[in-house]
Each structure stands twice: as C-alpha cells, then as structure tokens.
Amino acid sequence: MKLNEKCEHMKCPCCGKAMTSGVVQSSRNIIFTTEPSCGAFNIKSKDDVMLSSNNFTGPTCLAYICKECEKVVIDYSVGVDIERSW
Numbered sequence: 001m002k003l004n005e006k007c008e009h010m011k012c013p014c015c016g017k018a019m020t021s022g023v024v025q026s027s028r029n030i031i032f033t034t035e036p037s038c039g040a041f042n043i044k045s046k047d048d049v050m051l052s053s054n055n056f057t058g059p060t061c062l063a064y065i066c067k068e069c070e071k072v073v074i075d076y077s078v079g080v081d082i083e084r085s086w
C-alpha cells in the first residue's frame with residue numbers, strides 16, 4: 001500500500017474512476033456518528049465508529065480521494081502507523 005497512488009481496487013462511488021490513496025488526519029480522534037455534537041469527540045453510542053488509529057500521537061485514517069467528484073472514502077479496517085515509511 002503506497003500513498004498518492006491511483007488505486008484500481010478503490011473506485012469512486014460517483015464516477016467509477018480509480019481513487020488516489022492518502023490519509024485523513026486531525027489533531028483529535030476522527031469518528032463517524034449520526035449524532036453530531038460540540039465538545040468531546042468520543043464514541044457515545046453503539047452506532048458510532050472510531051475511524052482513526054494512532055490516536056495518541058496523530059489521529060489518522062487511510063483514505064482515498066476523487067478530486068473531480070470531491071469525494072473521500074475512508075477505510076477504517078486498516079490501522080495506520082504514521083511512523084512507518086510509505
């Protein structure tokens with residue numbers, strides 16, 4: 001898995017072209033929730049999903065982008081170690 005690479009296995013859900021690999025990063029945990037709130041970004045219900053790994057040093061998600069459609073797909077099945085060289 002390399003970053004900044006066209007990925008034939010990850011097609012854009014809108015246009016169907018290969019998406020480009022990368023990461024989404026934040027200074028705080030990145031979660032998916034159906035109940036947005038201000039303040040603490042933690043898992044609050046059973047439907048919430050922690051998307052980021054490496055949460056103590058630099059919350060990071062493996063992701064794919066299609067800049068034409070302005071879509072990002074996050075793959076949270078894979079933990080990301082930002083110390084590793086890509």
Ligand SMILES: [Zn+2]
Nearest residue numbers: 012015066069
């Ligand atoms: Zn697209």
